[in-house]
Amino acid sequence: MTALRPVDLLLVFAMAGVMAGAAAAGRGLRPAPRFADADDPALTARGAVVYAQNCASCHGAHLEGARHWQAVGPDGRAAPPPQNETGHTWMHSDDELFGFVKYSMIDLAAPGYVSPMPAFRGRLTDDDILATIAFIKSRWPVGVRAYQALLNPDYQGMPAAAAADGWSLPADCGYEPNRAVRKPDGSS
Secondary structure (H helix, E strand, O other), rough: OOOOOHHHHHHHHHHHHHOOOOOOOOHOOOOOOOEEEEEEEEHHHHHHHHHHHHHHHHHHHOOOOOOOOOOEEEEEEEOOOOOOOOOOOHHHHHHHHHHHHOOOOOOOOOOOOEEEOOOOOEOOOHHHHHHHHHHHHHHHHHHHHHHHHHOOOOOOOHHHHHHHOOOOOOOOOOOOOOOEEEOOOOOO
């Protein structure tokens, strides 16, 4: 039997790596879900700065969103939604929110839906995106934060205050708002 040469060993290991990668891809393995800790004061402070510099011009300085955000304009574009509890951001996991910010909605939007949301890949670091999400979440009432934490793996982000009495889940939890199509004259 002939001994394997070092180059043959490298080829064997390279093929094993390719096969392992293909097997992982076939099983749908992906990076661990991302989590934005709204209870981390340093993270939320950083997020407040990033939000003010990159998000407030569209989503509002107080997370209030654009006027008529629930309506789609005649051009098919949706106005930026609120990031506070009156919007629907809290109806998505941290990992989904991360993807919306980093990659935009272009690959996820329904046919005919045109989002003005830009992709921030290359403009914001992953840590800046998570800090911004943490800041936004830190502004939500306990019930909204509790509902949103239920969407994260292992309920990450469940606020400590959720253990106390005196709060409730949002009345519309689990309801994704439909956007009415606005006519060119501005009516619905």
